[in-house]
Amino acid sequence: MALLGLLDREPSHGYDLKRDYDTYFSRGRPLPFGQVYATLSRLARDGKAIAGEAEPGAGPDRKRYAITETGKSEVEAWLAEPIPAEPYLQTDLFVKVVLSLMLGRPAEEYLDAQRAAHLRRMRELTELKQHDSLVDALLADHGLFHLDADLRWIDLTAARLAPLAEEVAS
């Protein structure tokens, strides 16, 4: 969807799309060329993009792709739709705390260690924000706010460990 969205700006070659994708979205994991062209072919097959005439030259990057009305509608709908509000905490953090209490392990120590790990990561992200572009800062902020939410949950859980232990043990 990110490639289709990039195509919604202006008709582009696969190479340009890959470059822009890598700049804004790849976070250090560049998109393989093969995947770019496979995606563009699929978008063309599905009527969401249309390939222009092959331009003179060598290599696979000879076609300029343009988005279709169907493609534009899809991008618009996708942008308007919220992603599922995942209850991230119900995965590992939650299981670790409940299992610790069930097994009589020191849940508070685990929470302290987790808090420290979260804060360490938050320091790294904050440090990145001081030096990187606003686009990178935007992504770092997303991580920071999520870690912040986890930490609030960690603090609340730490404050409730005694009654929680009783409930789990009963």
Added chain:
Amino acid sequence: MNGANDSSVAKVGGVIIEGRDLVLSFGETPALRGACLSVRRGEIIAVMGPSGSGKSTLLHCLAGILVPASGEVYFDGQRLDTMREAQRSRLRRDRFGFVFQFGQLVPELTAEENVALPLLLGGTRRDQALRAARSWFERLDLDGMERHRTGEMSGGQSQRVALARGLVAHPDVLFADEPTGSLDSLSGELVMGLLTRTAREEGSTVILVTHEPRVAAYADREVIVRDGRVTTASAVAR
């Protein structure tokens, strides 16, 4: 990597301020029950903990504003808690800077007079103090605000003026108690970015009390105060 940049780590030196086994109660309510904290020169440390955990009381004891019932406070090799009030007051004025959450600017004074206040109280001539104060306005992105009064500034601008006042006398230690507590995310971020950057440039140690992890993340390390004691979970986890 601990998130602190290498240049800041390089500037961190020996212990500048230390609290040992600090105990203090307010009436029947214990606030500190044997709190220990040691901070190195040039370090930016976040003191975290839930409301009522004793973190602000700890800051006040380290800054010589409160005197612990027992325990010892050392600043730069001197015993702080046994000094006479006048001596502590002088130390606070000459060697410490402060930034608090609310109501710290004098409304009758302009922004530049507020910034110059610590220098004026220390006996610096008015024109010199104001000149020194003005140099902070550009540094803290406050150009043109020199003659404004508190009512004419946003919360974030007022807090940056307060930060300038906290740093204008080049303090050894800047004590910041919830410095972004009354600000929105963006203003708070601007204040924290400027606070840590300018404190590092000045070589000031910062003791930052906050319950906000995103604020604490600007520090080199954090300690957690719980029930009047300092836990060192982060040190263990590393």
